[in-house]
Amino acid sequence: MLVALVMAVAIFQVATNGVMLKPLNVTNIFLQNGYIVLMALGMLLVIVVGHIDLSVGSVAAFTGAVAAVLMVNQHLDPIIACVASLGIGALIGAWQGFWVAYMAIPSFIVTLSGMLLFRGLTLFMLNGQPVGPFPPSFRAISSGFLPDPFAGESLKISSLILAGLLSALLVYFDFRSRREERKYGFESQPIYLFIARNVGIVAGIMFLAYLMAQYEGLPIVLILVLALTGLYIFVTNRTVIGRRIYAVGGNAKAAMLSGVNSKRLVFLTFVNMGILAALGGLVFAARLNSATPKAGNGFELDVIAAAFVGGASAYGGVGTVLGAVIGALFLGVLNIGMGILSIGIDYQQAIKALVLLGAVYFDVSSKRKTA
Numbered sequence: 001m002l003v004a005l006v007m008a009v010a011i012f013q014v015a016t017n018g019v020m021l022k023p024l025n026v027t028n029i030f031l032q033n034g035y036i037v038l039m040a041l042g043m044l045l046v047i048v049v050g051h052i053d054l055s056v057g058s059v060a061a062f063t064g065a066v067a068a069v070l071m072v073n074q075h076l077d078p079i080i081a082c083v084a085s086l087g088i089g090a091l092i093g094a095w096q097g098f099w100v101a102y103m104a105i106p107s108f109i110v111t112l113s114g115m116l117l118f119r120g121l122t123l124f125m126l127n128g129q130p131v132g133p134f135p136p137s138f139r140a141i142s143s144g145f146l147p148d149p150f151a152g153e154s155l156k157i158s159s160l161i162l163a164g165l166l167s168a169l170l171v172y173f174d175f176r177s178r179r180e181e182r183k184y185g186f187e188s189q190p191i192y193l194f195i196a197r198n199v200g201i202v203a204g205i206m207f208l209a210y211l212m213a214q215y216e217g218l219p220i221v222l223i224l225v226l227a228l229t230g231l232y233i234f235v236t237n238r239t240v241i242g243r244r245i246y247a248v249g250g251n252a253k254a255a256m257l258s259g260v261n262s263k264r265l266v267f268l269t270f271v272n273m274g275i276l277a278a279l280g281g282l283v284f285a286a287r288l289n290s291a292t293p294k295a296g297n298g299f300e301l302d303v304i305a306a307a308f309v310g311g312a313s314a315y316g317g318v319g320t321v322l323g324a325v326i327g328a329l330f331l332g333v334l335n336i337g338m339g340i341l342s343i344g345i346d347y348q349q350a351i352k353a354l355v356l357l358g359a360v361y362f363d364v365s366s367k368r369k370t371a
Contacts, residue, residue: 008330009021015337019340025336027216036331039060040324040325041232043056046269048246050248050249053300059118061294063085065295067085093274097269134286145216159213171201305355310327311323314360331352
């Protein structure tokens with residue numbers, strides 16, 4: 001999928017006569033898609049465990065509306081409003097997770113009900129009118145940038161330093177993983193491919209950081225995305241609960257016979273999804289500088305598409321955090337690129353639909369071949 005992302009960027013770079021990789025456009029890829037990436041992290045786990053959540057757009061809209069009412073109408077501190085919204089997101093996830101996990105109602109039905117319910121509550125909460133504007137400290141979540149203590153004007157040095165530290169960290173963990181593979185006798189990648197891959201990753205990170213450093217530096221929402229991506233990679237790869245989520249998605253009956261509490265895991269994945277939907281709603285509201293009744297419309301389609309395009313299986317048990325992030329960025333590149341080319345929204349929707357269908361077809365055909 002990473003190759004497909006690079007190819008998409010290259011194609012749009014040529015098609016737009018070099019406009020695609022302008023510093024502003026590169027920054028906008030993350031500013032305009034940060035909330036999709038955040039929700040895709042939660043959707044991945046829901047899909048891996050064998051379910052789906054159609055309510056994420058409505059939940060994002062509702063929790064954003066709650067934060068708006070608390071900050072604008074009730075004049076509460078933005079931190080308190082954000083914590084309250086995240087807590088409500090967790091409760092919504094628990095509500096839906098209860099019906100799916102313990103009442104055995106299909107997640108499609110439960111979350112479709114949630115989509116309608118929380119869309120209606122959003123309209124009620126906002127009284128059909130936008131609520132805003134927000135305090136600058138809240139808007140910074142989505143439109144703020146990493147401060148530059150080096151006072152760089154043409155180039156934000158702090159962003160380059162942070163990108164360098166991130167690159168060094170990734171190379172270190174990759175080297176440690178390779179060393180563990182060799183220690184336990186597992187087949188590892190040839191050294192020349194290992195070096196080439198890491199050089200390519202570091203070069204890509206530093207190139208993107210350099211482009212963004214020419215504008216305003218690294219967006220705060222990007223730093224949030226990177227932090228949560230790292231956390232979820234650790235949880236899915238290095239913790240017991242992460243391995244059990246994949247076990248339940250791969251074969252729920254076998255996992256249950258092995259002593260895994262599959263109901264609790266399903267419940268927790270929906271709680272997690274509720275929290276991340278709320279976080280996505282806060283980021284989106286901060287970007288608009290208001291909460292609107294129509295916020296979140298269609299989010300569920302983009303979030304689900306990001307997970308599937310990134311390699312998640314429609315059958316459950318398969319998918320990676322990094323794949324979901326790359327899938328979301330791939331869709332973001334499509335949106336930005338087609339927007340620059342002035343492609344109509346009707347054609348944009350059709351193209352994204354074909355991309356999603358192709359990704360799921362690839363998954364299904366792969367399953368048939370292995371069977």
